[in-house]
Amino acid sequence: MNTFSEILKRNSLSITDGRIKILELFYASDGALAHADIEKNAGLVLDRVTVYRTLQTFVEKGIIHQVPTTDNSVLYALCRQNCANGHHHDNHVHFVCNQCQETVCLDDVTVPAVKLPAGFKPIQSAMIVTGLCNNCK
């Protein structure tokens, strides 16, 4: 039994070819992936709908998280510590490279707090930095 199967098992998900394929893609990628990236690579094996459903399931289980973007595209990336709370991943900064277009989770860079005007009560913050990544500089 390989790593991917273990991840699925740990999250009480059935072990299927499609899910393993998608996990492979995420682990083979440095940055974040869009639905289209996954479909392009797994589309021969998987139906469009299955890709949508798998991504949704993985987000719910906290295996991946949705990456905020400035251009309103939808990106997903692996959660480093496979944490339980699938919806509180907005605490690290996301970096989008203008050159290679990769989106990278900067797990070690936390979103700084900002002072808001009177009356505004913050609950969650997201931050996206664009520029040149360590490969493209």
Next chain:
Amino acid sequence: MNTFSEILKRNSLSITDGRIKILELFYASDGALAHADIEKNAGLVLDRVTVYRTLQTFVEKGIIHQVPTTDNSVLYALCRQNCANGHHHDNHVHFVCNQCQETVCLDDVTVPAVKLPAGFKPIQSAMIVTGLCNNCK
């Protein structure tokens, strides 16, 4: 000649009922507007396609800017200083209220700088804070 006509003229755009109607909506609104908001209010006067094209034109001219969101919806808001560079509006923090769903541009709150890992060169930053706004607290 009213204010809205002046704005259009200043940006070398033809003065049309549709464009004035959309400007009115933005100036009447506190926060950011989605395409759907505009269509709902101007839909009787304007075609869907015209709304899309008008928003696009306004963004190009720097009259409005696209607001980053965490839920991948597309929002637009007025540029306060009708600036020329229609693509560098990510320097103020955007606030999304969990209660009333309004998105507000916090023009006075600038996005703080963060220290990135070696090799990453920042060019632009965006920040979205969610929580409760001054009306909903």
Next chain:
DNA sequence: TAAATATTTGCAACAATATTGCAAAAAATA
């Protein structure tokens, strides 16, 4: 291991959102 049960997948249909070409209409210019 085979049968029973539960989960997942693919297909088809549908819905929402966005884009394009083009001719008609409206606005700006001469």
Next chain:
DNA sequence: TATTTTTTGCAATATTGTTGCAAATATTTA
């Protein structure tokens, strides 16, 4: 006012995402 330029609406099409349901696959139980 006539001419030119810009804008608009319509129709068609593309893209993205969702839902129901039956077939296929995986898991569990005996």
